[in-house]
Amino acid sequence: MKGSGATCERTRKERFIAHIMLGAWYKLGLFLLCYQIISLEGHPEGHYVAAVYEHRSILTPNPKVLTDRESALRLMNQNLDLYEEQVMAAAKEGVQIIVFPEDGIHGFNFTRDSLYPFLDFLPSLQSEEWNPCLEPYKFNDTEVLQRLSCMAIMGQMYLVANLGTKQPCNSSDAHCPADGRYQFNTNVVFSDNGTFVTSYRKQNLYFEYAFDTPPEVDYSTFDTPFAEKFGIFICFDILFFEPAVRLVKDYGVKHIVFTAAWMNQLPLLASIEIQQAFAVAFNVNVLAVNNHHPSLGMTGSGIHSPRRSFWYHNMESPEGKLIIAQISDPPADADLLWNDTSSTTESYREFFSKEPSCEENDIDAPCNKGWSHETVPSFHSTMMYDNFTLVPAWEEQGSLQVCSNSLCCYVDYQRHVLSDDFYALGVFDDLHTVHGTYYVQACALVKCGGPQFETCGHEITNATDTFDFHLWGNFSTSYVFPILLTSGMTLEIPGQVGWEGSHYFMRKNQLSEGLLTAALYGRWYERD
Structure with a gap:
């Protein structure tokens, strides 16, 4: 047999x-x-x-x-x-x-x-x-x-x-x-x-x-x-x-x-x-x-x-x-492509020189005071299962800052279409613990799901407001991933990315579609 x-x-x-x-x-x-x-x-x-x-x-x-x-x-x-x-x-x-x-x-x-x-x-x-x-x-x-x-x-x-x-x-x-x-x-x-x-x-x-x-x-x-x-x-x-x-x-x-x-x-x-x-x-x-x-x-x-x-x-x-x-x-040299700061605006350079500081572990530190024309309220919302600290981007143009732990995030922006869509600048600097455990430092300018603060972090796929922006943060990790997504799940290539001093930045002008997400997603591997 x-x-x-x-x-x-x-x-x-x-x-x-x-x-x-x-x-x-x-x-x-x-x-x-x-x-x-x-x-x-x-x-x-x-x-x-x-x-x-x-x-x-x-x-x-x-x-x-x-x-x-x-x-x-x-x-x-x-x-x-x-x-x-x-x-x-x-x-x-x-x-x-x-x-x-x-x-x-x-x-x-x-x-x-x-x-x-x-x-x-x-x-x-x-x-x-x-x-x-x-x-x-x-x-x-x-x-x-x-x-x-x-x-x-x-x-x-x-x-x-x-x-x-x-x-x-x-x-x-x-x-x-x-x-x-x-x-x-x-x-x-x-x-x-x-x-x-x-x-x-x-x-x-x-x-x-x-x-x-x-x-x-x-x-x-x-x-x-x-x-x-x-x-x-x-x-x-x-x-x-x-x-x-x-x-x-x-x-x-x-x-x-x-x-x-x-x-x-x-x-x-x-x-x-x-x-x-x-x-x-x-x-x-x-x-x-x-x-x-x-x-x-x-x-x-x-x-x-x-x-x-x-x-x-x-x-x-x-x-x-x-x-x-x-x-x-x-290309053989990434810096030639991504870190050309010759066209960096004067206002962008000025922001680097006036960087405020945040106290360690104080996520509610009033980092935005004196940064824009009026005091911008910070708030918290869950994004990617993480507790982000955010400030609203209500105006047609502006400069915002928000901090958490050792990370401060900044954006200088101008909206070319000003609708009722609600945008916010958020920061997270902590251990992510849902569906995996790993340390994240993130700066994110996102479209929220509605006019309420708690909708920031919702999964949105369409937008009408186009932006010019500079986004940057004083990251503690050297591993930062630039994310740029526009309406209809459309990818756009950043205009510039790279390091300037202790900050990692992304710059983009003339988006072809409404902005969904502009983010710098840092991974601090040593703290996993």
Whole structure:
């Protein structure tokens, strides 16, 4: 009986692989001529064509119910079929690298045991190459990796995807879970010939109890013929030093691959806001892709450079979206782009010279006295689950200041459309403790949800008032992310950002849409 079972298993696997290979090479034949014609056109030096696919993943109806491997593969192959369609569409456009979202293949909300049949085995390959499409029998339980590898061959492009992986361990490993296996939330990278390039295991899990945190942080990078030094991380990782900031600071990464199943939270942490802010703050390109489930608040993907963004955010459509863009290497010197203070206004310089001080830990200190033509009342409102201190921006133009703990925020603004919309300047300098624990220093000029103070911090997506503004603060951290979002969930690139003395600033004139959020979102990692 054992031999018969093994034969059945081998027959099933052979049929599965034969299906993959026949389909792969047939479709490759159909598209190869078109791809070759596009490739002959070439790309300008220092440029490449990237794609991200915001995928509406097909989900198992009962993720907590135990199932078997064959049933798990049937579900995952439905998602992989959609991936394959996007690869072929991207190939016709000359795409050189494509990225798929976190949880796009297997879904989410599993228990540890119910997730297990959905996991592929990911071998450790320090000294040997492996092409799963061409070497399918080398390792067991690698069916998903095999399909992804074949897609990379079909499209003749680098491919990055997220899946669940497993790794056996034993009692000699002090970190080994009680059930004798690790379960990791993993990104995998394949080259354009299907070779497995590298993997990354998510470090900062977001209430993902079915997965394990890796015993050591992965600093995963890879080079390509068209752009050097890509770095990889996943979703919640973007808010932490390890590995996201470390990759940029210590590993020389200039291109980021970022997969996510990100639930948007306005006004400061919608997915496209933080994606673009990371690109601007660190002078890198970010290929960012989100899962598409608007009912769960999941949408928002983009291809971002420090100077331009191509993005998709749609809470209405049930469909996914393929974003394709030609992107260039980031400029060599970010300061030349972002810290040109030659055009800084005299009033802006004057504000720096008259900076008042606030007493430590006194969030009610009357920091605004003497700052504007009349005394502006400060108030408190909950924004992003945090208790912000704010002052209203009632006038057509003005200068405001508000302080909390060691952080003082300033804005010099002029409104070109003066409606009844209520805006306020807010500050937060403390430990964020809801849905994660991390230290935030934030200065934010936001549109409020109504005329009442307590509506500041509500999730607003449309506005009519356009602004010119300078926004700055005396941040204690050197890691500040500039966020600029306008009506209709429209991204705009800041006019100037950077440091002047002990202040980090953002300047923007001539907004094309009404202002939703202009914010400097600082992360004080050492105080997490």
